[in-house]
Amino acid sequence: MSKNIFFKGAKLISGTGNAVIENSGLLLEDNKIKEIGSADKFQLKSDTTIVDLSGKTIMPGMINCHVHITMEPVGDPFAQKQSDATIAFHAAANAKKYLKAGVTFVKDMGAPNFINIDIRDAVNSGLIEGTRILASGKPLTMTGGHGWQMGRECDGVDEVRKAAREQLRAGADFLKIMATGGVMTPGVEPGSPQLNQDEIEAAVIEAHKVGKKTSTHAQGATGIKNAVLAGIDSVEHGIYLTDEIIELMLQRGTYLVPTLNAPYFIVENGIEAGIPAYMVEKSKRVIEDHIKSFQKAKAAGVKIAMGTDGSTPFNGPEKTAFELNLMVKAGLTPMEAIVASTKTAAELLGVDKDFGTLEAGKIADFIVLNEDPLLNIDTLMNVVEVYKDGKKIIF
Structure with missing residues (x-):
């Protein structure tokens, strides 16, 4: 049975160069990204785990x-x-x-x-x-x-x-x-x-x-x-x-x-x-x-x-x-x-089929930041959370 996790509220930088998604929704199914968009447009299953990242920024690892x-x-x-x-x-x-x-x-x-x-x-x-x-x-x-x-x-x-x-x-x-x-x-x-x-x-x-x-x-x-x-x-x-x-x-x-x-x-x-x-x-x-x-x-x-x-x-x-x-x-x-x-x-x-951007179908490798690196690039030197393969890494 697949496991769904929904991350909501963060700014989302996809890595593609496209515009930032404010108040984003990032839905994972097992270790892959199922859907990305504005958080208020998602209809979630009852068993979906919800993680509130309001005030944070998400981007690919x-x-x-x-x-x-x-x-x-x-x-x-x-x-x-x-x-x-x-x-x-x-x-x-x-x-x-x-x-x-x-x-x-x-x-x-x-x-x-x-x-x-x-x-x-x-x-x-x-x-x-x-x-x-x-x-x-x-x-x-x-x-x-x-x-x-x-x-x-x-x-x-x-x-x-x-x-x-x-x-x-x-x-x-x-x-x-x-x-x-x-x-x-x-x-x-x-x-x-x-x-x-x-x-x-x-x-x-x-x-x-x-x-x-x-x-x-x-x-x-x-x-x-x-x-x-x-x-x-x-x-x-x-x-x-x-x-x-x-x-x-x-x-x-x-x-x-x-x-x-x-x-x-x-x-x-x-x-x-x-x-x-x-x-x-x-x-x-x-x-x-x-x-x-x-x-x-x-x-x-x-x-x-x-x-x-x-x-x-x-x-x-x-x-x-x-x-x-x-x-x-x-x-x-x-x-x-x-x-x-x-x-x-x-x-x-040569791994761009599965990695490098936050897009539907790709492996869920991403990081969570306290600030927007587009406004302060140095915030990348203080990563808050790391997710690899859809799982939060505990250090």
């Missing part, structure tokens, strides 16, 4: 398209030498922390020894409670390239192809490919290309053959262009975008996941907080260009999905909503930032 769930957001995450079991314990804790922060779905962008896949499966089976996870397995990187500490080092088309197939065999939901250097790996430059276009394309082909997507860590212009021409589905970071690259992204429907949080929190905390000097120096060097590239992409109409690079220094699960603050400061409207964190993010992940 946020989707964070770039996290590292196995890492701890300390000054130097790579300096920690831990067993796989300890890493898994931290990952399980982070999965719960993301959920508490109102993040009901994440895209994990790389972990050692397929631990992110194990945590995904533990959540899906109900063994642990946490946010929904899509996992990449190990990131594909050239020998000594960015993220080699947790990555699958591979060189040349044949070796990259085999590495891609290894991740897919292990159960990866998508592939993560390192196209450039980065801030957090010593001895590499953020702007320098790493895996070549033909190497990236080999991995993209393997993923697309089995209906899975690809994402690239790409900061410098040459590496970003290589990845876009290779058919990548999303560019993560995109620090040095050019007009040519933006045009290519528009032509090919490539998404941008900006991760503005990552350099912000490194610069904000600095070496005094235990962040290595090379990370701080590189972050200071790229942070202004990062914002300018984001603004250029937005102005041109590139599809933007929210991601934080979660677990870079002092950028933990609870900081997810600060990414929306930074996006709004950089020129998005609050509604655009919310859509980037819900509808567009779900489209990038």
Whole structure:
């Protein structure tokens, strides 16, 4: 016998970009949304449970398209030498922390020894409670390239192809490919290309053959262009975008996941907080260009999905909503930032049939807020209640 729950009285932001519904009604049947509209237009069955949310705001759970769930957001995450079991314990804790922060779905962008896949499966089976996870397995990187500490080092088309197939065999939901250097790996430059276009394309082909997507860590212009021409589905970071690259992204429907949080929190905390000097120096060097590239992409109409690079220094699960603050400061409207964190993010992940917006027929993942985030985007940093699969999560 189905169970009906009716939430009434809240402002409702659907995530579609459409107008807010005042004094809304949200009717759930089991774990799915049955109907949405004005509260006074519903005719309810006698056994319907009614929850009054007058004065609150409802919106879809946020989707964070770039996290590292196995890492701890300390000054130097790579300096920690831990067993796989300890890493898994931290990952399980982070999965719960993301959920508490109102993040009901994440895209994990790389972990050692397929631990992110194990945590995904533990959540899906109900063994642990946490946010929904899509996992990449190990990131594909050239020998000594960015993220080699947790990555699958591979060189040349044949070796990259085999590495891609290894991740897919292990159960990866998508592939993560390192196209450039980065801030957090010593001895590499953020702007320098790493895996070549033909190497990236080999991995993209393997993923697309089995209906899975690809994402690239790409900061410098040459590496970003290589990845876009290779058919990548999303560019993560995109620090040095050019007009040519933006045009290519528009032509090919490539998404941008900006991760503005990552350099912000490194610069904000600095070496005094235990962040290595090379990370701080590189972050200071790229942070202004990062914002300018984001603004250029937005102005041109590139599809933007929210991601934080979660677990870079002092950028933990609870900081997810600060990414929306930074996006709004950089020129998005609050509604655009919310859509980037819900509808567009779900489209990038390929889960928009069931998630990302509050619409009839979709899974009931949503959050409750004390204030309207369209008037105060920072209220998203203080989520009141989280519902996943139609059930209120008790923390």
